[in-house]
Amino acid sequence: MSKLTGLLEAVTRLDAVWASADDATGLTREQLIAVEATIGVVQRQLDAAHVDVAARISHESRAELGSGSLAKEHGFRSAAKLIAATTGVSSGDASRLVKVGEATAPRTDLLGGRLPARYEVLRAALATGVIGVPAEALIVALLDRCRVVAGVERIAEAEALLTERAVGLGLDELRRLITRAEAWLDPDGVEPKEEEKRAKRSLTIFERDGMVHLNAVLDAETAAPVVTAIRGFVSAAFAARKDAPDPGAADADRRTVSMIQADALAVFCAHVLGCESRVPLAGATIVVRVTLDNLQSGTGSATIDGLDQPVSAGAARRMAAGGGVIPWVMGGRSEILDWGREKRLFTRPQRLALVERDGGCAMCGLPPEMTKAHHIRWWQRDHGPTDLTNGVLLCETCHHRIHDNGWDIHIDGTGTTARVWFTPPRYIDPARTPRLGGRARFDIAA
Structure with missing residues (x-):
């Protein structure tokens, strides 16, 4: 299926979902979610076509062409400037389109033979519309940054892992995953970067307009x-x-x-x-x-x-x-952490073990100090035990969301290597597909 065919199919689905209303105010909650999801598919399918075009524009605007460069023929200094002007995006966004396009476009050898893209897994993910350009740009930047020090095999492993984990993540969450992945790809690079950052630490204090400012x-x-x-x-x-x-x-x-x-x-x-x-x-x-x-x-x-x-x-x-x-x-x-029903409240060692497993709020990712340990099977109603297999860290908001909206929580495995899964109610996901929570969403296996 060509990129254009995939894009047209996505637009047709969007039109079908939105056919019952003139604007968003006429959509039901279910239709709003369906439209939002379909818009995401359309955007990612459009991205897939756009990066290929951007890569080709960049190729036709390479420096060695001189005045024959496509960008210069149209009065622009670079391919990114041409793309920015014709699509109305920023130069930074245009540059990201070019970089992702160059990283995922097929290549040729010196004899004109076809070679696979530098990042074939990312190319396939973009073509199927599961992740978009902003996410791929973050992954490409990391893989290029660590390519020499990590080696080809480790980079390929990281490409597959990050592509899989990026599905369903927002950019802020993906940046967090990227930070952990860089330490995994280049463990020896953490300390030098750390020393550089430590040398930049500062605290400035000054007074202005009757207030003391701390930066x-x-x-x-x-x-x-x-x-x-x-x-x-x-x-x-x-x-x-x-x-x-x-x-x-x-x-x-x-x-x-x-x-x-x-x-x-x-x-x-x-x-x-x-x-x-x-x-x-x-x-x-x-x-x-x-x-x-x-x-x-x-x-x-x-x-x-x-x-x-x-x-x-x-x-x-x-x-x-x-x-x-x-x-x-x-x-x-470590000490024994499972206390059964002898205690109503989770002990400090148990909470530390939950922090190790969940990393904070297991659902939304708020830091540990903004969470409380909650019983999955309620202490009073379900006679749930106070142990790690029945405990989860949740912030106050997610705690209410779980109980009020019909989410289920399941712990897969035991100990600190266990994983937390959240199953949405049917009105959110008819298939009730479990969603990975806790620290496992961001951990990179060494």
Whole structure:
């Protein structure tokens, strides 16, 4: 099937879905979701055709053609400028079209023989419309960046894995996956980049218009205690607000998140100056996760719960030597974590094990300190046990979403290698296809 045929079929499906209404206000909820999904298919099919055209325009505008360049004949400095002007996109978007097109277009050898594309798996995914150009541009940039150091076989493995994982992910989630994938492809590159970023850390303080302005730029190692403590303070503030006897009272806490974060900084600094009272952090703890091999050898990378940027094994060692940090060494021994029904609340070791498995809210990805451990089979209604096979980390919003809208949760496997699956109700997905949740969505197997 040609790209044009696929695009026409997608447009026909869109027209059929939208045929019953003049505009979006006349669509039912089910039709809105159907139209949105079909628009995505149309956009990705259009992307597939566009990148091939962009790659060819780039080829016909290569520098060695001089004044005979296609772009120059039409009065443009480059292929990207021509594409931007004719389609109304930015130069950056046009450049991404060109780069993805060049990376996924068939090639020829010196004798004119046909060669496969540099990234055949990405080409196939684009042709079938399962992922679009913005996602492919992120993956191509990573694979090109790590191609020399990782080697052909590892790059091919990463291409297949990232293409599969990118389906159904938003760009923000994909960027998080890309960050982890880079540490996997180039583990020795984490520490030099880390040193470069650490050298750029700064905190500036100045006064203007009667206010004090703080502007912080922090590397992951420096930011970990700051982010964890402030998020914990915010969670504690919202928990206190929820438990207030009269939330509508005149003196009720109506601070925004930004206000609470500013107050947190003030409270922490006052605490350091006085050290006379404990600061509420809602159980927030810095957890640095590292494999036993990496910890012993001092090579490779580690991750910090709540932050996407990996750190070197050396940084993990330094952080573990400090106070208030729990090193989670995977592959080592740990205490017994399953407590059955003897306890109503999940213990601290159990919560840490859930953090290791879920990475935060298992459904939406909020960091661990903004979540609570919940029973999958309810404690009171279903007599569910308080153990890891019946526990899941959820933020308050996702907790209500699960219970109010008929989602099911299933834990596949046991221990910290288990996976969390969310099954939508039939009115969302008639096939009720399970969706992977937790940390497994973003982990890259070494």
